[in-house]
Amino acid sequence: GQNIDQPTEMTATEGAIVQINCTYQTSGFNGLFWYQQHAGEAPTFLSYNVLDGLEEKGRFSSFLSRSKGYSYLLLKELQMKDSASYLCAPHNTDKLIFGTGTRLQVFP
Amino acid sequence: KAGVTQTPRYLIKTRGQQVTLSCSPISGHRSVSWYQQTPGQGLQFLFEYFSETQRNKGNFPGRFSGRQFSNSRSEMNVSTLELGDSALYLCASSLVPGNEQFFGPGTRLTVL
Numbered sequence: 062g063q064n065i066d067q068p069t070e071m072t073a074t075e076g077a078i079v080q081i082n083c084t085y086q087t088s089g090f091n092g093l094f095w096y097q098q099h100a101g102e103a104p105t106f107l108s109y110n111v112l113d114g115l116e117e118k119g120r121f122s123s124f125l126s127r128s129k130g131y132s133y134l135l136l137k138e139l140q141m142k143d144s145a146s147y148l149c150a151p152h153n154t155d156k157l158i159f160g161t162g163t164r165l166q167v168f169p
Numbered sequence: 170k171a172g173v174t175q176t177p178r179y180l181i182k183t184r185g186q187q188v189t190l191s192c193s194p195i196s197g198h199r200s201v202s203w204y205q206q207t208p209g210q211g212l213q214f215l216f217e218y219f220s221e222t223q224r225n226k227g228n229f230p231g232r233f234s235g236r237q238f239s240n241s242r243s244e245m246n247v248s249t250l251e252l253g254d255s256a257l258y259l260c261a262s263s264l265v266p267g268n269e270q271f272f273g274p275g276t277r278l279t280v281l
Contacts, residue, residue: 091267103259103272104212148212152267156202156225161211 065160067149072166073139081134081163083149094150094157095123095134104148107134139167171196173262173273181279187248190276194241194262200224201243202270203235206257215258218243219266247278255280 064086073079085093092111096104110116110125110132122135134147146162174193182188194201203215214227218237235245241262247254257277261270 094269096272103274106269106271109269150212156214156217156227157270158214159204159212 065149065151065158067147067160067163069161070164070166072168075139075141075167075169077139078135078137079139079165081136081147081149081165083132083134083160085130085132085149085151085158085160087130087151087153087158089154090127091152091154093123093125093132094152095132096148096150096159097145098148098162099145107147136165141167141169143167173260173271175258175260175273175276177276178274179277179279181281182250183281184250184252186250187246188250188278189244189246190258190260190278192243192245192260192262192273194243194260195271198262198264198271199241200263200266200268201237201241202261202263203243203245204259204261205229206259206275207255212259215245217266224266250280252280254278 067083094109095107097107098104108123115124120137125132144167146164148162149160150157176191200219202217204212206212216235217225221237232248237243257275259275260273263270
């Protein structure tokens with residue numbers, strides 16, 4: 062079967078670093094996407110990992126371990142605008158499978 | 170380049186009615202996927218179309234159907250609406266299946 066697990070909610074302080082973990086089980090794994098979704102808006106693409114390791118893109122980095130079925134999204138120098146839901150989405154040969162997302166609240 | 174557009178943005182229907190939602194992908198994108206998003210279930214995959222063919226289908230009843238036209242525009246239809254169909258319906262396009270998906274703003278459907 063296919064299963065995705067990520068924390069439901071997280072809180073952090075402005076300027077801090079936060080790591081959002083995602084574990085997954087899926088057949089025919091091709092890669093893993095991370096999307097950001099602000100309340101009332103559509104998801105927007107953050108990153109895509111195919112190979113093991115860390116991909117850095119500005120304040121956001123994403124890590125993948127294919128053998129462990131594990132990924133994380135690292136957000137540095139948090140800003141208030143980073144308050145949003147973060148969706149982990151493994152991609153198998155058929156489709157993207159989205160987790161229920163992690164709602165991150167950033168406080169001043 | 171224009172983004173993914175969806176019409177209508179908001180819709181109110183009553184139980185038993187049917188509804189058709191439309192999605193225009195980014196120019197040049199040939200793959201269109203549809204998702205249902207509800208607070209408790211997150212983003213649930215409905216189906217994916219590529220080159221006018223349904224490539225994949227999620228675990229939804231046959232009341233949910235869709236199609237894709239030669240210009241890559243897509244429609245989804247829900248017949249015999251139920252209260253539980255109230256949700257945000259999101260369309261996403263990509264160049265080809267498996268590439269980064271770009272989401273439209275969604276259609277908020279309310280079934281009374």
